[in-house]
Amino acid sequence: MDIVNKIKRMQRESGLSSAQLAYKAGISPTTLQRMYSRGSIPRLGTLFKICSGFGITMEHFFSEDDFLPHTDMSQAELLKFFSELCEEQRHTLLVFLESIKSKNHLAL
Numbered sequence: 001m002d003i004v005n006k007i008k009r010m011q012r013e014s015g016l017s018s019a020q021l022a023y024k025a026g027i028s029p030t031t032l033q034r035m036y037s038r039g040s041i042p043r044l045g046t047l048f049k050i051c052s053g054f055g056i057t058m059e060h061f062f063s064e065d066d067f068l069p070h071t072d073m074s075q076a077e078l079l080k081f082f083s084e085l086c087e088e089q090r091h092t093l094l095v096f097l098e099s100i101k102s103k104n105h106l107a108l
Contacts, residue, residue, distance in 0.1 A: 001062070003041050010054055014080060024083070025053030055083030 011021050018036070022029040026049050035042050042050065051061050082090060 003047070004035060004039050006061070007042075007050060008036065014054060014083075016053075021050070021053050023053075025049040027053075053083075055079065 011018070014021075016024070018032050019029050022032045025032075025046075027046060031042075031046065032050075034040070035046075047061070048058055051058050054061075082093065085093065
C-alpha cells in the first residue's frame with residue numbers, strides 16, 4: 001500500500017484542500033506538503049492525526065476496502081458532515097442515531 005498516495009486520494013475524494021486537511025488533523029500545512037513532495041511515509045502519530053482529520057480510524061485506513069467509493073452521495077455527505085463535528089458533537093449525534101435505531105426496532 002502506498003500510504004502517501006492513499007492520503008492524497010482520500011483528500012481529493014473528501015473535497016478537502018491541503019490546508020483544510022492539515023487544520024482538521026491538527027498538523028501544520030508544511031508537514032503535509034513536505035510529506036507529499038518527498039513521498040515520505042508519515043510517522044505513526046502524524047498518520048493517526050490525519051486519519052482523525054478524515055474522521056476515520058487507522059484500522060479503517062489500512063483496510064482493503066476503499067473509504068468513500070462504496071458509498072452513495074447521501075452517505076458521503078453525511079460522512080463529510082460528521083467529520084467536521086467536534087468529538088462532543090459526534091458523540092451526541094451517535095447517541096441520537098442509536099435512539100432512533102432503537103425506536104425503529106420497537107415499532108416493528
